Amino acid sequence: MNKAIFWDFDGTLVHSQHLWSNAIYETLLHYIPDTPVTFEEIRAMTFDLYPWDTPDADFTQITGSRWWKHMERRFSDKYVEAGVPLDTAQQASTHIREKILQKEKYHLYEDTLSVLDACRMLGYRNYILSNNYPELPEMAKALGLTSFFDGIIVSGLVGYDKPRREIFQIALETADFPEVCYMVGDNPVADIQGARQMKIPGILVHRGEHPDADHCLDTLTQLLSIPGFR
Template sequence: MKKKAIFWDFDGTLVRSNHLWSGSLYRALGGSENPYGIAFEDVRPLMRSGLTWHMPQFSYPHMTGGAWWDYTRAALAAMCVRLGVGIDEALRAAERAREIILDPSSYELFDDTRETLERCLALGYENHILSNNYPELGDTLEALDLARYFAGCTVSAKVGFEKPRPEIFDIALKNAGRPAAAYMVGDNPRADIEGANNCGMVSVLVHSESPAPARHRCGELKEIPGILA
């Protein structure tokens, strides 16, 4: 029997995280009661650049795992400084933001996440995570009781490449044993859809009204089993 696999994005695809990174940094600074007069709307624009997934053109195999967090904490602290926070407090806020991001309670599964993953397994597909994300994502999957649905987890901060780079897709496909049928499910038109299309995978756009050239479009996860070949 030919091997079949589905590669899933995480944030925005399997879980809601409500502006995870900007929200976490805002909370780390004290939220609405912060002493700096910083509004959430002040933080949001700063999260549009500076993190590794904003710069997929750069590879960083030398900066994975803990080194990735060293870079990311420094980037978060720099954002705080731009908001008028002193460097010492900025560094503390960056570490607090990391703790919030790694807290499983920061994530909420979509109502049909488990059902869909189970149905895909029943149809003979392996599920794999393919995410631009922090190196501890596997631990988050365990804490959310999602790990049991997945045969593998390829994360940018562990391999040094960000979607839509072909290298991370190739690593994920290799880890999955080069399946004969490979689907990529995600909500990001560039990272997920463009990346999958360029690598010959079947792209599936979910939770998005973007005009991205996806092979399939699904408003809800539970529609996905119906499109599988």
């Protein structure tokens, strides 16, 4: 039987404390050490910054290398909005990427590898399905995850962000339309509601209870105890 699990990345398999906001703020501090702009102000300004914040928009023309060019313009706009001079904003925006792609910013949950391995032993094929930057496959390799996965579908490469149907359709096609599949993620909208519209059972992790999820788990290990999962 063809069985597959689609896994979100950040917040599900790994955790990174305010990764993007910290990268934006740390870069600003490098250019303006005495900036009056606070981390809280930066964080408040970034809730509509990323493609996954407006998934209904068409991003199919800004995939791959164009993705970061788009984001650099967005970073620059937010800096200017915070009062940063335009020339400084433009320079700083080009250095955020290198902070985001630092391997040490990401920390595997303690049960990530054991659960991924157990799922493979149970006959499931694992796929990452993530709203993220184009280099996610390289980051997964750097974190020692590649051998546990049969494929990686990332919005920065396909141009669609969860919860759009299109990215889930691409995932299903990549997995050869499995007879049994699950979506495991930490976002009730992008992961759980996105999966539900495709009739994929959604498993919410690390986020407490939510009515839209078929199962809500505190740890990845609890996945192995779901009735009928094996």
